[in-house]
Amino acid sequence: MERSNIMNYRIISFYGILAIIIGILVGAVDTVFGRILIAVSEYRDARPQFLLPFLAIAGLVIVFAYQKFGKNTAKGMGLVFSAGNTQEEEIPKRMIPLVVGGTWLTHLFGGSAGREGVAVQIGATVGYTFGKRLPFYDAKRIMLVTGMAAGFAGLFETPIAATFFALEVLAVGRLDYRSLFPAAIGAFVASYTSHFLGLEKFTYSLDAEIAVTFPFIMKLLVLGIIFGVVGGLFAKALTDTKKWLAEKLKNPYQRIFFMGLGLSAILLVLQMGRYSGLGTNLINASFHNEAIHGYDWILKAVLTILTLAAGFQGGEVTPLFSIGASLGYWLAPFLGLPTEFVAALGYASVFASATNTFMAPIFIGAEIFGYAYLPYFFTVVGISYVFNNNRSIYTGQLNNFI
Amino acid sequence: MERSNIMNYRIISFYGILAIIIGILVGAVDTVFGRILIAVSEYRDARPQFLLPFLAIAGLVIVFAYQKFGKNTAKGMGLVFSAGNTQEEEIPKRMIPLVVGGTWLTHLFGGSAGREGVAVQIGATVGYTFGKRLPFYDAKRIMLVTGMAAGFAGLFETPIAATFFALEVLAVGRLDYRSLFPAAIGAFVASYTSHFLGLEKFTYSLDAEIAVTFPFIMKLLVLGIIFGVVGGLFAKALTDTKKWLAEKLKNPYQRIFFMGLGLSAILLVLQMGRYSGLGTNLINASFHNEAIHGYDWILKAVLTILTLAAGFQGGEVTPLFSIGASLGYWLAPFLGLPTEFVAALGYASVFASATNTFMAPIFIGAEIFGYAYLPYFFTVVGISYVFNNNRSIYTGQLNNFI
Structure with a gap:
């Protein structure tokens, strides 16, 4: 069987096994992040009048932490895109504690925000950290996408959506299949991991009568x-x-x-x-x-x-x-x-x-x-x-x- | 609202309406092709011993037709890819009768072959014929993809699969979303058209007990x-x-x-x-x-x-x-x-x-x-x-x- 440039079976299999490890790691971190975030939100909802007034103070703490320890991580998702698309910048591991802590604070004091940015940054950092050590062509990007898929999947427990999100979000208007195999494995493993560790999934069984006219x-x-x-x-x-x-x-x-x-x-x-x-x-x-x-x-x-x-x-x-x-x-x-x-x-x-x-x-x-x-x-x-x-x-x- | 290069709402809507027309046309031609093909196949299955011996003669007729009238259409799907990817070659309308007739002969005399190549060539020719008259950037390619989607959808009555087939088949490893909207409309319209005109759809309701272990x-x-x-x-x-x-x-x-x-x-x-x-x-x-x-x-x-x-x-x-x-x-x-x-x-x-x-x-x-x-x-x-x-x-x- 002739050797194709990057997609030979041995590298594919290697990526697949690495994706399992990334999926378990990212799913576990997602669970810690997500479960505490839900606890924080419930704690706030029980006493908003005591917490919401201090949002500005929490903000100062967040900015201080990023300024003091953040290096280039304050760019957040922007840094992920930059690392994925131009490969010029490093993603340091400190991105994870900063964005996790900042998000807990934001939610504890009542800011209106999401959580997927955190999960994707967790996944991207883990994937990138593995990828930059690999000697294969485009490995950094492939592992970054794998990590992003795992991050999204671990949080929402929707592995197929997560795979596509990671594949299509870096570039608009096309779906790059190169990272498909490790991204899908990372997403499924992360989703099972966080489910196993008790992170709840939002699901609603739709039951609507539809007549196509x-x-x-x-x-x-x-x-x-x-x-x-x-x-x-x-x-x-x-x-x-x-x-x-x-x-x-x-x-x-x-x-x-x-x-x-x-x-x-x-x-x-x-x-x-x-x-x-x-x-x-x-x-x-x-x-x-x-x-x-x-x-x-x-x-x-x-x-x-x-x-x-x-x-x-x-x-x-x-x-x-x-x-x-x-x-x-x-x-x-x-x-x-x-x-x-x-x-x-x-x-x-x-x-x-x-x-x-x-x-x-x-x-x-x-x-x-x-x-x-x-x-x-x-x-x-x-x-x-x-x-x-x-x-x-x-x-x-x-x-x-x- | 600012004007983006090709995707402004007026052009999108224009493509959408054109896709309806292409869908109806292609769905109708698909139906004629597909229903006669099924009749031809049943006719052959009833008396293979009288038809199969003449496959070589049918072949001579096919080659003669392409040599005499075919221009560049003997390349078949190759011509579709060439027109889609490099835009250097014309797709003449005569491609439709040639490939339809050639396929009926192939099947009547017992060759082992498919039919989607015909449907896609029908759609591609119709789409291309519209597209080459449009003054918009990349219109030929967008209408070609729309026609391919309609062709596949009209034959198999699987419009979502057909949309993706047309979007991803021209180029491996990525899914180009640019033609998504007209391709999807063309596919759904063609699918409904051929269904309405009585082309049968293969479908099988799977009912298997699966335990994910x-x-x-x-x-x-x-x-x-x-x-x-x-x-x-x-x-x-x-x-x-x-x-x-x-x-x-x-x-x-x-x-x-x-x-x-x-x-x-x-x-x-x-x-x-x-x-x-x-x-x-x-x-x-x-x-x-x-x-x-x-x-x-x-x-x-x-x-x-x-x-x-x-x-x-x-x-x-x-x-x-x-x-x-x-x-x-x-x-x-x-x-x-x-x-x-x-x-x-x-x-x-x-x-x-x-x-x-x-x-x-x-x-x-x-x-x-x-x-x-x-x-x-x-x-x-x-x-x-x-x-x-x-x-x-x-x-x-x-x-x-x-």
């Missing part, structure tokens, strides 16, 4: 466009706000402190922390028919943007799930469709349009809400992906739409 | 590697045999005539045409527990390679389905797994490894055998895709694994 298809088109535009605008608003704030308040201590003060006030006034944290409260309300307001998704979006632009840590994805779900819940009656069905479509599609990914959101939909609905996720996610005006919260993505 | 995962790994190696070897053998025959018998009349004589003899001797045609007989036998022999998949592979290398028309995909299904059926008892489950995995995975595609086969599996089994198709198809040694029956594919 011409008006129904038109409604899916409308939903896809709305979710696409909302996600695209979220990405643009986040990028613009970050840039604008960084110019207005050049000192990062001042930026996080003054923004933190303002956020504390707003978050407390708005129903005592309803918009603090991950947004899982809005997701649960959307799927269990509790009170969701037409303005919920807007406030969650605005407060997440302000929290992250101020310099707090976490990520965007779980807030995006909650924005999409509550927007979908609110839109459903206008279109005469089952609320949980539209909430599920929004859950996946706003994630798609804000991150400029296509396959990962389809499988988020399938792995969380059931494979039987995959064709609808394919349709609405696809339209959202196309109608987001090619924007992304990850500004380090390589754009292949030229 | 460690030995089970190891069995999937073994299956993936076997299907990967078999598909890769099929691609290599087809390419090598084509090249070798073209050198040994430079005159295409001689090549198709003498090969046709030999094929007639072999096909008649081997159970009166069991290996003639599409191979749907082997597929049906695999899923309805009729007699499948351990050598069925080998003979089907060899005879398909000889038929196509001789210069007969059709394609490879349905024979690949039948090779995979009968190989899977035969392997199942050795692994202690349900036969129809392994046959379904083989159906999708040998297609994956021989065409070097990944997403399309996963969705072939889901759209034909049920979405509930998608994670298993993902796993086994993924392994096959990785272990095919990066070969493909489509030698015109751009290879991105450098």
Whole structure:
């Protein structure tokens, strides 16, 4: 059998075995991070009035830690993209404790943020640390992608979505299959590891009666466009706000402190922390028919943007799930469709349009809400992906739409 | 809203509407082609002894038609790849009647061949004919991909698989999302059109009890590697045999005539045409527990390679389905797994490894055998895709694994 350049069977097998180790490691770290994060969130939800006022102080601690110990890690996901796409920068191991600690603090004191950024940075750091020691062509990038897949999968326990997320997120508009095999193994192993270690998975068994008619298809088109535009605008608003704030308040201590003060006030006034944290409260309300307001998704979006632009840590994805779900819940009656069905479509599609990914959101939909609905996720996610005006919260993505 | 280079909303919408027209046209042509092909196959199966002896004569007619009227269309799929990837060559409309007629003749007289090559060439020609008149950047390629998706979808009525097939088949190792929106619309419209016009769809509702254990995962790994190696070897053998025959018998009349004589003899001797045609007989036998022999998949592979290398028309995909299904059926008892489950995995995975595609086969599996089994198709198809040694029956594919 002739030897092909990088893909010969021995290297493939070696990557596969390494991916098992990375998956176990990353799944374990994800579990520690994720379980403590849930505990922290519950602790805060029980006494928001005592914790939310101190968000600004927590911000100062986060900035201090990054300034003192962070090296180049303050760039966060930007550093992951940079290491993946140009391979010019190092990812130091200290990225993990910094982003984990910063995120716990952000959530303990009520910032509105996600958690996938942390999981992906954990995975990327572990993968990169292995990859840079390997003598193979492109090993750093392949192991980085493997780690990212493991990180995402360990946190959300959606291994297929995680594999695609890692494969497609570094570069927009194409899916690079080179890392497929180790990334999938890393994702499945990490997912089983964190499940075994007791990290809970959000899943909802959708049971909606759907009749595919011409008006129904038109409604899916409308939903896809709305979710696409909302996600695209979220990405643009986040990028613009970050840039604008960084110019207005050049000192990062001042930026996080003054923004933190303002956020504390707003978050407390708005129903005592309803918009603090991950947004899982809005997701649960959307799927269990509790009170969701037409303005919920807007406030969650605005407060997440302000929290992250101020310099707090976490990520965007779980807030995006909650924005999409509550927007979908609110839109459903206008279109005469089952609320949980539209909430599920929004859950996946706003994630798609804000991150400029296509396959990962389809499988988020399938792995969380059931494979039987995959064709609808394919349709609405696809339209959202196309109608987001090619924007992304990850500004380090390589754009292949030229 | 700023104007992005090619993906602004007006062009997207224009492509979408054009894709509807292409979908209807291609779906209709697919239906005419497909229904007559099925009638031709049934006619032959009723009296193989009177038709199979004349395969060589049919071959002379095919070569004569291509030589006399064909211009550059004798390259078939090669021309589609060339037009898609380098954009240097024209696809003339006469490609459609030539490939359709040639395939009917091939099947009437018992050649072992497929049909997807025809459907894809129909779609590609229609798409290209629209695309070359459009003033937009890359319109020819986008409409070509749209047509290919419509062609595949109209024939097999698996629109999601068809969309991915068209997106990923032109270039190996990546999935180019640029044509996603029109390709998906073209595929769904073509699929509904041919369904509406009465083209039958092969579908089998899988109902296998699966328990995910460690030995089970190891069995999937073994299956993936076997299907990967078999598909890769099929691609290599087809390419090598084509090249070798073209050198040994430079005159295409001689090549198709003498090969046709030999094929007639072999096909008649081997159970009166069991290996003639599409191979749907082997597929049906695999899923309805009729007699499948351990050598069925080998003979089907060899005879398909000889038929196509001789210069007969059709394609490879349905024979690949039948090779995979009968190989899977035969392997199942050795692994202690349900036969129809392994046959379904083989159906999708040998297609994956021989065409070097990944997403399309996963969705072939889901759209034909049920979405509930998608994670298993993902796993086994993924392994096959990785272990095919990066070969493909489509030698015109751009290879991105450098």
